[in-house]
Amino acid sequence: MKELAVASVVALLAGCMPPTRPALPEPGATATMQQVLDASTADDWRRPDPADTLYMDVAGARIVIELAPAFAPRHADNLRTLVRSGYFDGLSILRVQDNFVAQWGDPDAGDPARARPLGAAKARLPAEFERDIAPDLPFTPLMDGDVYAPEVGFSHGMPAARDPDRGTTWLAHCYGMVGAGRDNGIDTGNGAELYVVIGQAPRQLDRNIALVGRVLQGMEYLAALPRGGGPLGFHETRAQHTPITSIRVAADLPPGDRLPLEVLRTDTATFDALVESRRNRRDDWYHHPAGAIDLCSVPLPVRVGTAPP
Amino acid sequence: MKELAVASVVALLAGCMPPTRPALPEPGATATMQQVLDASTADDWRRPDPADTLYMDVAGARIVIELAPAFAPRHADNLRTLVRSGYFDGLSILRVQDNFVAQWGDPDAGDPARARPLGAAKARLPAEFERDIAPDLPFTPLMDGDVYAPEVGFSHGMPAARDPDRGTTWLAHCYGMVGAGRDNGIDTGNGAELYVVIGQAPRQLDRNIALVGRVLQGMEYLAALPRGGGPLGFHETRAQHTPITSIRVAADLPPGDRLPLEVLRTDTATFDALVESRRNRRDDWYHHPAGAIDLCSVPLPVRVGTAPP
Numbered sequence: 001m002k003e004l005a006v007a008s009v010v011a012l013l014a015g016c017m018p019p020t021r022p023a024l025p026e027p028g029a030t031a032t033m034q035q036v037l038d039a040s041t042a043d044d045w046r047r048p049d050p051a052d053t054l055y056m057d058v059a060g061a062r063i064v065i066e067l068a069p070a071f072a073p074r075h076a077d078n079l080r081t082l083v084r085s086g087y088f089d090g091l092s093i094l095r096v097q098d099n100f101v102a103q104w105g106d107p108d109a110g111d112p113a114r115a116r117p118l119g120a121a122k123a124r125l126p127a128e129f130e131r132d133i134a135p136d137l138p139f140t141p142l143m144d145g146d147v148y149a150p151e152v153g154f155s156h157g158m159p160a161a162r163d164p165d166r167g168t169t170w171l172a173h174c175y176g177m178v179g180a181g182r183d184n185g186i187d188t189g190n191g192a193e194l195y196v197v198i199g200q201a202p203r204q205l206d207r208n209i210a211l212v213g214r215v216l217q218g219m220e221y222l223a224a225l226p227r228g229g230g231p232l233g234f235h236e237t238r239a240q241h242t243p244i245t246s247i248r249v250a251a252d253l254p255p256g257d258r259l260p261l262e263v264l265r266t267d268t269a270t271f272d273a274l275v276e277s278r279r280n281r282r283d284d285w286y287h288h289p290a291g292a293i294d295l296c297s298v299p300l301p302v303r304v305g306t307a308p309p
Numbered sequence: 310m311k312e313l314a315v316a317s318v319v320a321l322l323a324g325c326m327p328p329t330r331p332a333l334p335e336p337g338a339t340a341t342m343q344q345v346l347d348a349s350t351a352d353d354w355r356r357p358d359p360a361d362t363l364y365m366d367v368a369g370a371r372i373v374i375e376l377a378p379a380f381a382p383r384h385a386d387n388l389r390t391l392v393r394s395g396y397f398d399g400l401s402i403l404r405v406q407d408n409f410v411a412q413w414g415d416p417d418a419g420d421p422a423r424a425r426p427l428g429a430a431k432a433r434l435p436a437e438f439e440r441d442i443a444p445d446l447p448f449t450p451l452m453d454g455d456v457y458a459p460e461v462g463f464s465h466g467m468p469a470a471r472d473p474d475r476g477t478t479w480l481a482h483c484y485g486m487v488g489a490g491r492d493n494g495i496d497t498g499n500g501a502e503l504y505v506v507i508g509q510a511p512r513q514l515d516r517n518i519a520l521v522g523r524v525l526q527g528m529e530y531l532a533a534l535p536r537g538g539g540p541l542g543f544h545e546t547r548a549q550h551t552p553i554t555s556i557r558v559a560a561d562l563p564p565g566d567r568l569p570l571e572v573l574r575t576d577t578a579t580f581d582a583l584v585e586s587r588r589n590r591r592d593d594w595y596h597h598p599a600g601a602i603d604l605c606s607v608p609l610p611v612r613v614g615t616a617p618p
Binding site for chain 1: 408453534599
């Protein structure tokens with residue numbers, strides 16, 4: 001059986017730290033991603049803040065989302081308010097558009113008489129499509145350039161872009177990134193309708209809509225949902241919707257009920273080595289290392305930690 | 310309900326030529342993709358050669374693949390030989406790795422005693438990972454650059470890249486592209502195991518493996534298959550495999566049984582306008598047109614033609 005390529009990041013979710021850490025190859029040689037991860041130390045990983053972590057439970061799967069308050073603080077606040085009021089419980093995944101997004105929210109949002117009330121949450125928020133570059137905002141640049149932005153890299157573990165001339169930075173629409181749907185007005189997003197990228201990175205959305213975080217667990221579920229048959233991939237009947245059991249803030253659960261997920265830091269020498277391992281594949285299978293990598297092709301590993309959260 | 314973005318190319322499959330062709334916007338204004346398509350003429354579309362068209366039938370879906378003999382002529386020949394011998398009938402989709410590929414072939418390929426014989430087809434083929442640039446090979450360049458290759462664009466309706474200094478060109482691993490799996494030896498691919506890209510473009514595979522064509526219809530089925538739970542997304546049990554009813558060459562079917570699919574040509578002013586419509590979105594929803602587009606984000610429209618094939 002032909003094995004086309006190397007291990008999936010998803011597979012990392014099932015992994016733990018090995019009992020002993022293998023050494024990296026000699027200096028000058030490129031390690032494989034697995035070698036980089038095997039040689040990583042506890043300091044290379046972080047536990048996402050439970051206050052910035054959402055668990056979305058649907059039939060048969062738990063989706064874990066890490067919020068990005070450094071980029072969309074008002075959306076993160078509003079989303080926490082909605083989640084804590086039970087707003088999403090019993091709502092649905094309404095739209096699955098192939099090679100684009102899956103989207104969830106209130107099927108009755110368009111009908112004022114039937115729409116679920118937002119409660120204490122705001123109906124409109126100022127656009128959080130980009131923000132100023134600041135000294136306290138980390139940024140690990142990627143060296144290979146980008147079709148869409150002057151600079152790209154990683155900030156707080158998420159793919160990001162910057163325009164140094166304008167002094168602005170924004171999150172990038174890569175696979176697994178989560179955003180807040182909006183109507184045509186730029187202040188019409190509020191977090192009550194969310195989408196996740198399930199295909200080729202729709203980078204044309206960058207700076208047009210607020211990205212609020214990324215999926216740490218469950219993409220293999222969201223991306224495999226049956227596609228909607230209506231315009232824009234909306235489902236044509238309610239029977240085709242996927243019901244959401246609940247969304248919770250991890251911080252609101254007892255510590256023993258939280259998942260011990262750990263995310264590889266993106267501001268470390270280990271992460272630099274990981275990027276290099278993917279720019280130039282050392283696996284025997286590769287005969288022509290690419291020598292470059294696109295922002296949205298850089299894996300952002302997640303693992304199940306061994307210690308309780 | 311918030312509509313995140315514009316119409317899916319998939320939706321075009323359900324469309325036909327409108328009875329009258331609307332005019333494009335005034336010169337200088339950017340048309341939307343829909344306006345470009347509505348203004349297209351019959352000459353902007355082509356019918357793929359039935360000898361280069363495969364129908365792969367699985368339970369509940371027909372996948373249509375257009376081969377790329379200009380880039381992988383030996384693989385196209387071998388694949389036709391395999392298909393015509395019934396090689397694939399009753400085999401399976403074995404692997405679905407999230408954000409990477411779905412792959413199909415013989416579950417027993419690794420066991421010489423049980424593997425299905427290749428018959429008149431060759432077991433090994435010379436690598437067809439790239440080819441020489443030639444005057445008779447069309448190439449429509451994309452202006453926005455690329456992270457992986459010196460030049461990118463489109464050739465015979467497929468995403469392609471070139472290195473003018475080396476005089477070579479190759480197909481690019483974009484969403485929906487189909488390749489021939491291989492082992493570590495570069496001549497170990499033969500078309501008996503095929504894969505299709507179902508996630509972010511794995512461009513690191515470019516020039517490492519033979520791309521043989523692209524899916525014209527059925528991506529919304531292939532990309533939504535349940536992910537495999539084993540290493541590299543292989544399914545862990547045969548019960549999880551998706552059986553392939555049959556693969557046929559369209560030319561071997563009576564004309565009345567062929568699908569009247571039409572593909573937008575990539576060497577026309579209409580295609581140039583389509584690319585521009587996606588580089589700078591004119592839709593009311595967009596506030597910040599990207600001003601650029603990645604090779605793998607350019608739609609390659611397919612429609613159901615009105616005349617019989």
